[in-house]
Amino acid sequence: MNAWSNIKAIVKRELGGYFTSPIAYVFLIIFLLLTGFFTFTVGSFFERGEASLVSFFTWHPWLYLFLVPAVGMRLWSEERRLGTIELLLTMPVTTWQALVGKFLASWLFLALALALTFPVAITVNYLGNPDNGVIFTGYVGSVLLAGAYLAITSMTSAMTRNQVISFIVAVLICLFLILAGYEPVTGLLSRFASARVVDLVAAFSVMTHFEGFQRGVVDLRDIVFFASLMGFALFTTGVIIRSHRAG
Amino acid sequence: MIQVENLVKAFGPKLAVNNISFAVARGEVLGFLGPNGAGKSTTMRMVTGFIPPTSGTIRVGGFDVLETPLPAKRLIGYLPENAPGYADMTVQGFLSFAAELRGLRGAARRSAVDRAVELCFLENVRYQVIDTLSKGYKHRTGLAQSLIHDPDVLIMDEPTDGLDPNQKHEVRNLIKRMGSKKAIVFSTHILEEVEAVCSRVIIIDRGRIVANGTPDELKARAPNSGAAWLRVKGVPAAALTEALSGISSAANTEVLRDDEGTVEIRAYPDKTRAGVSLIRDVAELAAQQKWQLDELRTEEGRLDEVFRAITLPDTVKGH
Numbered sequence: 001m002n003a004w005s006n007i008k009a010i011v012k013r014e015l016g017g018y019f020t021s022p023i024a025y026v027f028l029i030i031f032l033l034l035t036g037f038f039t040f041t042v043g044s045f046f047e048r049g050e051a052s053l054v055s056f057f058t059w060h061p062w063l064y065l066f067l068v069p070a071v072g073m074r075l076w077s078e079e080r081r082l083g084t085i086e087l088l089l090t091m092p093v094t095t096w097q098a099l100v101g102k103f104l105a106s107w108l109f110l111a112l113a114l115a116l117t118f119p120v121a122i123t124v125n126y127l128g129n130p131d132n133g134v135i136f137t138g139y140v141g142s143v144l145l146a147g148a149y150l151a152i153t154s155m156t157s158a159m160t161r162n163q164v165i166s167f168i169v170a171v172l173i174c175l176f177l178i179l180a181g182y183e184p185v186t187g188l189l190s191r192f193a194s195a196r197v198v199d200l201v202a203a204f205s206v207m208t209h210f211e212g213f214q215r216g217v218v219d220l221r222d223i224v225f226f227a228s229l230m231g232f233a234l235f236t237t238g239v240i241i242r243s244h245r246a247g
Numbered sequence: 248m249i250q251v252e253n254l255v256k257a258f259g260p261k262l263a264v265n266n267i268s269f270a271v272a273r274g275e276v277l278g279f280l281g282p283n284g285a286g287k288s289t290t291m292r293m294v295t296g297f298i299p300p301t302s303g304t305i306r307v308g309g310f311d312v313l314e315t316p317l318p319a320k321r322l323i324g325y326l327p328e329n330a331p332g333y334a335d336m337t338v339q340g341f342l343s344f345a346a347e348l349r350g351l352r353g354a355a356r357r358s359a360v361d362r363a364v365e366l367c368f369l370e371n372v373r374y375q376v377i378d379t380l381s382k383g384y385k386h387r388t389g390l391a392q393s394l395i396h397d398p399d400v401l402i403m404d405e406p407t408d409g410l411d412p413n414q415k416h417e418v419r420n421l422i423k424r425m426g427s428k429k430a431i432v433f434s435t436h437i438l439e440e441v442e443a444v445c446s447r448v449i450i451i452d453r454g455r456i457v458a459n460g461t462p463d464e465l466k467a468r469a470p471n472s473g474a475a476w477l478r479v480k481g482v483p484a485a486a487l488t489e490a491l492s493g494i495s496s497a498a499n500t501e502v503l504r505d506d507e508g509t510v511e512i513r514a515y516p517d518k519t520r521a522g523v524s525l526i527r528d529v530a531e532l533a534a535q536q537k538w539q540l541d542e543l544r545t546e547e548g549r550l551d552e553v554f555r556a557i558t559l560p561d562t563v564k565g566h
Contacts, residue, residue, distance in 0.1 A: 002350070005347075005350075006348060009344060009347040009348050010348075012344075012347075013333070013336070013340075013344045016336070016340065017333065017335050017336070020335050020336070020376075021335055082331050082332075082333065082334060083327060083328075083329060083331030084331045084332065084333055086292070086297050086327040086331060087325070087327060087331055087332075087345075087392070089296075089297055090295040090296055090297050090320060090323070090325045090327075091320065091345070091348040091349070092317045092318075092320040092321045092348065092349065092350070093348055094316075094317070245297060245298045245299065246298065246299055
């Protein structure tokens, strides 16, 4: 009970932190503009002539590649730069409560950004007769994807008090997670590696596990993948924070 | 309330804190003195549970900070060095956040914030963003945060750093007032502060405790503590020195000033002989010799002299 109210207090503070500065609004606008641009222009939504949001979700791994680290880069690095980490962790709060609270706040913020794309879903329903179940699983997959990137960003932001470094390292790791299952890369890899090796590498990719959600398939293995990726990254965040404190 | 035993903290091969033990009871105000980098902040960070010690035990209110950190942390109010605060929050928001993490809810939380705002004179800036505050206000916001739950144990790292003389005075009075009901530890560079506020002083140098006692006890360790200081007109310095050296309770003398017939001279007491009054002997001698005395007084040791004597690497210790 106590743990939960601590987490809630931290979530509230973090979310408040986003909205007291204009950065949150700027981010939301950029996110919505970019999703629109990718869906309608790059993804040629209308030319497809399909009542689906494939052209919307396909771009999310790439879009999040920059936007999620931008949201998460300050999570711990700012705390270390300001010295408030000393305040936070000497409160009657455990490290994991602080960790989860901060992560949840950013995740909620990203979920809000994603929720604001609802006009796209309305548009496609107005124009045609899409399978709304597929759209729903697409959204679920997208939220999980954002969470996975965010957990990685939380880890990189715990490593440094410099937000820029934390951003760059997070982008690099997420890029690797995309490329491991990106078709041009797997195609290149399959030329000199056996199919099993290619599959093994691709199994680490968010692309492979995000794909099912876009097709309306909720595979337990995909959920486990995203959950364990988040779990691992957050656990590592905790280890990094603890090791900083131990000096 | 606080018991620290054999505390050691190593950063790599360097021992930042080397086998420190001390205890603070309720009603005590303990001042931590020491040069920069002596290990004051590191010790405080370990007591508050921010960094784990390499070895040693810390108990706060009977709770082991390592084994049962949460109950120990509940008892502690902590003002870290430089009084960090969330730059994007208002004073009000920051204090309510601190109160919430301290488990205060609803009306209790509101009144706790009100009380802290009043105690630290923050009414003027209550709804201002912390980033826009002056250093003094920022510092007092940090202080308010540490007092929000009226803690039994208060640990403050340089609580008066960056304040103007009036604010320093206010904060000292606050510490003094709270000192009767709480166990307080604070670090400082300002020696007069220690004399004004502390019931006990610990001087730390290079990770070790080099002195532990009341301010008066420490002052007695100054080399000139108990010395007789006199200013005489019309008597040559050499004659004064000779006459003073003849007093049995004086160890040696030192001429401090000698110009235009005015001599200032100090006679150090012979500390091996207890129960003799140097000043009385000097006064008798002066009367006998009919010296024209301008001033005669017993010197009290000064804390800064003690501080220098025991923390400088190449001075003779044991004065």
